Amino acid sequence: MKAAVISFPGSNCDDDLVHAIRDVVGECAVKVPATATTLAGFDLVLVPGGFSYGDYLRSGAIAKFAPVMAALKQFAQAGGYVLGICNGFQILTEVGLLPGALQWNTSLQFICEPEPLVVANADTAFSSRYEAGQTITLPIAHGEGNYYADPATLAEIEANHQVVFRYAHNPNGSLNDIAGLTNVAGNVLGMMPHPERAVEQLIFGTDGLGVFESLVEATKEGVYAEN
Amino acid sequence: MYKAKIFVNYKPSVLDPKAQVIQNTLTRLGDDNVSHVLVGKYFELTLTAACQAAAEKQVARICDEMLANVNTETFKFTVEEMAVAE
Amino acid sequence: MYKAKIFVNYKPSVLDPKAQVIQNTLTRLGDDNVSHVLVGKYFELTLTAACQAAAEKQVARICDEMLANVNTETFKFTVEEMAVAE
Amino acid sequence: MLKTELSSAQIKTEKPYRQWGLTDAEYDRFAEKLGRLPNLTEIGLASGMWSEHCAYKYSKPVLKTFWTKNDRVLMGPGEGAGVIAIGEGKAVVFKAESHNHPSAVEPYQGAATGVGGIIRDIFSIGAKPVAILDSLAFGYPDNAHTKQLIDQVVAGIGDYGNAIGIPTVGGETKFASTYAQNPLVNAMCVGVMDESAIQRGKAAGTGNSLLYVGAKTGRDGINGASFASAEFSTEEEANRSAVQVGDPFMEKLLVDACLEVTRDHQEALVGMQDMGAAGLVSSTVEMADKAGYGMVLDLDLVPQREPNMTPFEIMLSESQERMMLCVKAGREDEVSAVFKQYDLDAVVIGHVTDDGRYRLLQHGETVCDVPVSLLTDDAPVYHQQGVKPQRLAHPAPDFVPVVTDAGATLKTLLADPNVADKTSLYRRYDAQVQTNTIVGPGGDAAVIRVRGTHRALALTTDSNGRYLALDPEIGGAITVAEAARNLVATGAEPIGITDCLNYGDPTKPEQFYSLQESAKGIVAATKALNTPVISGNVSLYNETNGEAIDPTPMIGMVGLIEDLSTITTPRFKAAGDLIYLLGETGSDFNGSLLQQVETSTVAGQLRPLDLKREQDIQRTVLSAIRQHLVSAAHDISDGGLAVALTEMTFHTGIGAQVKVAMPAAQLFSETQSRFLVTIPQDQQAAFETLAGAAATLIGKTGGPQLVALAEDGRIDEPISTLQTVWEESLPCLLK
């Protein structure tokens, strides 16, 4: 698997993603600057956590205008796998690759804590290594992770089984306890919890490994080998 | 030179955690006669443009693309020509 | 019933990284005719009060104590009596 | 700030320098050494450079007594931060800084810019910042003002570290009425680097360029250095210059760009320093001074956020996120290009000269021309004589607590905000980013792995104003020992410290006494525990309306773990493990949390700290951990044995039954040099051989209750109840 990790000014989980994929999972991962204009040749594109451009206006709002975004949209529309984590999730909703928006946590506070999650859908390229209904624990670290979509959109999301992870104890007010969801096609996932922070026993346990291993599996099958 | 004054607010259907917290705090502190809180963002842009209409068009685009998230927010704005002295 | 419309802005001498990033992005995207960006907060409060003066006094206090950080921000507001129908 | 430029003669008569903290005698000294009357810019620069914050004029004689070197120390105090070798070619860089005054005035930005400032100290050495710790002290949260202050300080620290992507992995939060008007906001940053890449803040080589990098200069925090060196009077707060605002996004770019320069352009770089207190003047003057050179700066070239700034304002502004680099002549473009890539301003504003003079030009005119040494070496040093306060000369009799219901006393202590669960505060900090955090907030010390090695670092901050209030010397030693115990409990060998010395007005002999005496205790303890002081910071004048805080040295300590499999935490691991108490317990209630809680004050005499015994106990615990004999370890501090034992049960569902040969009250005694450890039964013999008489077997882990039988009373409480009391207290108090 060859993964691109987009590095925006202000991203701060880009190195952690590269470390997880390259040093732990043992696959290829490279950082791609926000000024890049093509993502050709990659099996997977990751949009990392952090505070792109400071997140001063709204989280993800300015990243939307980065030059790499056109390539990202093209990559996703062609069926390429895209995983946005935390700020990456916020960015994917801002650019419209995922429905809804992420608002301030109801406590209005940043929250960093281990969060138990229920795997709601194990039939996706991002979650095949888990079992439906399984509970895993991943760290969250965000101020704006409160998922919102209007009622019609939310109903659609549920009808399409787009929700992949739900909070077991909703920490931030997300509608339907949504912690992570895909687009309709199932090739783009956004999630607030950080799987890349949970891939080594010593650091936070290994509950996050499944996400990357699922992707290795999915990209091996050559679903998107031609890009 | 034109000055644009822009208001970005949550759509009424969207629950705004910030407004909620302010409302609760006011109630707790005894300002319980305050019944409705709206929290929005306010921007001012100063810009040059060929005419009022051009300025308005540009501001609308900037709001739509950048200053507001149309999933959850609405915006409205005014554009005024600035006195030359300014 | 009264409606207060409140604007909270950074004092001009205080660095506003928000405005700076918006300005830079606009310039980068070709909206380089925008020369000055101000980012502020806008609040609306609905409240009951014995009279206009009482409402104004309360709003001023709420601004001073809660809505604005007087170290870095200034505020201004208007209070209007609302039509009964509202 | 100053509408009209005063002439040199007018300055002498109108004495505007007084408002910036310079005395008439200091003005005279400056004029005499200069050989003429200084102009407004020159005397303004002196007010910044001769402030306590920059010149350490009162604290220097005390700081000189610190023990700063052993064979591990690569760089001691004097630079942005100190450096200690940790093996495998790597070094750890750390420093702590106080932002007490700015945080009292504007809590959110004060705390945020405190974090931003200390981070710059770390990467200016060439190290990648890998962890932040915060040491906070507030008044009791029984009023809206304090609650708001706590909320904003925590938000400021969190928002900065979270955005920049450096984990805040630990710290401490203390509550006592002495901090009600003078909160303490100290932050520590830790970095890791290759031993070979240490960078110094110097400007050497005639003709080399001075490169200004980062944010533009505005009228923020002008003369903050002398502001930090002045005490508060409540009315004065209004007329401050603009508050400094932190921009963590800009700083993230600065960190990455500066590290890229130190990594890829070492040849072009002569020196690098952050602009901290007294901004542009202190960074450039210090860089010239360290190298023995002079410099000339053209102020028209300084990037400015506001029009019409005077030289005084430009030079003393404390705008954040700025760095000063000295770059070899001819290689400016190469270095600037790196910054341009990150969208950062990088401008040559002057160059190094060989005449030892500090010259500033504005609009083509010379606005300052003084010897560099006049601003540095010639600053006054005051050899103050401390006088023992009356209060200490006649200590109150020993406090004898009455404990009739030990379970109730335990619950009272668990609910005290000093002991209570701090999760609601530190969960607002990203403790995991960079994915090196092995033990985050909540343990005795944080533990982070060092990438590229097989090692880990343990990190802690500790302070204890209660003990210092009773005896600054013993209290100073205890603070160091307690920090070391926290590291040892994780399995780390303490290797060095940084400090923030938070005290009152040093011109008052009784306040100076505390500083002087506590330094004695700190020196003795650092020598005994082999933890040299490699960096630090003083914050004096923590007084409001004449009332000083309890002397509160904050010790930030770093420890080394060479075998990751030995990392130990305080929580019980299994039922059936044996519980040992190491050290002896006496009736040490003076200065204890129990005394504070029961009498709302502290009084009495502290027992001296036996440093030899401290050393022995710490060695024993560390050896046992390194031999894999220990399943959990915890030092005994606030609230004594009962509180420590309870803390070991949290989140484990495993209770304990212990029996101790002491009166029930002593369950809460704060006798120093003690630990609790649990030992799996199959290691009992090995552990007892190792520990000998130092360890007493007091019971076993297991069951749903915490049962502690003492000679004349007992604790018998469900651990779930105790945990609830501990968990719910602080969120409830802060509501």
Ligand SMILES: Nc1ncnc2c1ncn2[C@@H]1O[C@H](COP(=O)(O)OP(=O)(O)O)[C@@H](O)[C@H]1O
């Ligand atoms: N302000 C804070 N920031 C980060 N961590 C904190 C803070 N306050 C307390 N903690 C964490 O809570 C735990 C308990 O703190 P404390 O009671 O001071 O420990 P100790 O008594 O062992 O020194 C520690 O792990 C500490 O890191």
Ligand SMILES: [Mg+2]
């Ligand atoms: Mg401890």
